[in-house]
Amino acid sequence: MYLDGQRDSFNGVNQVPREFSYDLGLDKEITPFVLVSETDSISMVIRYGQITRFLIVREAKDDTVTCQFTSHKSVKAATFTEAYKKANAGKTIVDIPEVYELMNVVFALTDYGKTDAIYKDSPYYKAMFVRFSPYKNHRAVRVLDSLMNKSGDNYPNLKMDSYAYRFEGDRIRKGDTYDRASWGEYNTLEPYVAHLQSFAKESKFRVFFREQQSYYNQLLAEYRKNIDVATMKQWLEKQFPATRYSAVKVIFTPLVGWNQSANNLSDNGFAEAHAHVNYPFIDADDRKQPSAVTRGRRMKIVFTELNHSYLNPEAEKYQQKVDNGFGDLTKWITPNKPSAGYNNPLQCFEEYMNYGLVTLLYYDLFDRPTFETLCAGVEKSMTTGRGFQQFDKFNQELLRLYQQRKPGQTVADLYPAVLDWAANH
Template structure:
């Protein structure tokens, strides 16, 4: 066979299909970019290295690099103008931060962060600031040390680069800020405070009980949790589920949440402690819960779409949850917490605990039909023995109820 014929065959069977496939991908991306992004994320989902200390356990942390970046974010105008981004629970620590760092508010790192955050601080920019911070340590000389545990495919980074805070571009700037502020000295001086917050967190949050409840009632399963916060973290929480270690096959989930409330635990009565624990546990639970509810909701996506005529009929939020499925998932995650509360807390306090959550969802978060939804979910769960309760068996009934609401007799 001649060289010419071989080249023609290669073009016909190899090069041409590649070109056609590439064109199809490009056209699909132009028509439906969200679909292609979702496919890319699924195919190239980040992986992690899970240290032995995390295996089959959870760990509560205030990582050094995470804290540096949160302090830097707290100096931006965007953070300072939004009470949901900075916690009000730690006034003394916030004053310490202002006293030590405010004179550096014009540092170039702060301007870069402001430029990134200002258009939409609730976009993927802030979560990626959190995620990628865990790939770094800072030594006592304020030098950055790369310690990659969060492995992201370079193609995924290239595809989403404009939506990320890409640390590789800003390492020198971050290190300069750490050195200029002598961040390591500040962090070391507050070690006892950080440890107290971690201890209080563990005492006030029923982490293991929550984890066991969710694993027993959903099909998803995770081998470990990293629970990460800064004393400055406000109400904007997020989670990154199902990060696999390619060496061991284990799965780890990261939870980014707020610091515990500023209270003296020893001064509380038994009932006061239980109610406060329920409030704080709910904060973690409803973030952890997304890692179980969301995958289950995906299997009911068509039914969810047909059961909610307009998400704004259920959700009067001014930002976020601007779809039927995200609105439903928020209803469901908080509703599942009520089932957890019914099983976990004392008979004396459980009605109070559930009512507190309902009021907060309706009045503060503007999920206006949550109380009715929640009561129906509880009614449905009451028909199932606690040991046999699996939420996939409730979805069809709660969605049927939503289709008829507010006229359940029709």
């Protein structure tokens, strides 16, 4: 597609729902818009606050998609001032933000909160639920519940965007740095902040948050000591020398069960990588393992989010090779398994690389017996559990290439070779 004469991408049309809406952040109030396919094109104008509708006939699905595009004035996702840059450059920051925790408390009271997306096997969850369950019919809970019923994809956006907010007394305001922290053109939480603020005031959430500070501090201290995000960042920057981040932020809550996400933001010559993750609680199975194995397992959660900020930009350089190697997705993913969600070649390859990098990190950090245990666990989880059919073979080929790399070669240099292997496999 072309916006104001500038080429952009509009891919994955066969994956979008039959009614598709998108709000574009644009610099001009009136912007020419052209959509081009292999056989046809359509031209129209997009205006701030007005809905532009058009139809796309999908031959592959024998149906028609109704598209609704609107636009608003573009707002930077983040504003990194000189003072902010000076205060944060080179840092790895781990945090449990207050409004972020409030957001997850409200999520925990919805029907979505009844799933494993919320971690319940902790005294903290039980204390939280006793404290806030009397407010489960509050409008904030009902509104979030309705949004989650529409689509579970709303969860990461709303959670991530809550990171842009902070408390000022009883009021919830955007801070000076972030407009949003998720991937879209606007802050998805903004229309519902008043409900969140009302919930916090009525339930005395800020009192609860202060009461739990010693617990939060305990989790943060343990995380900083044992997860070692700084080592991961150092390893990734060595293996992907074209990608650099001025700072890394890890944002978590003891309430998140399994839904992790990542993003990166840039402004004023400063770039941040964000990982939104769950806390890696030690379970009964972990306690049976040698301490090094448990350490490796716990590192995996944040590493598999952080590394997307490095591996994805590199993958995008090889789109044609990715299409050649992963174009036939029936060889790589499995219907009705988690892998089925990675239903385009680039996303599929990136997830294979995501966990392939876990293996390479383990190879560099751990002794051979520990590495073999961890590697076997990753391969079993990816193939049997998640349904990435050929991950074990892919993983071993990537490991072979890494072990046999020439002096000075990095993981980024291995992309063409592993993609050639995929195309011929």
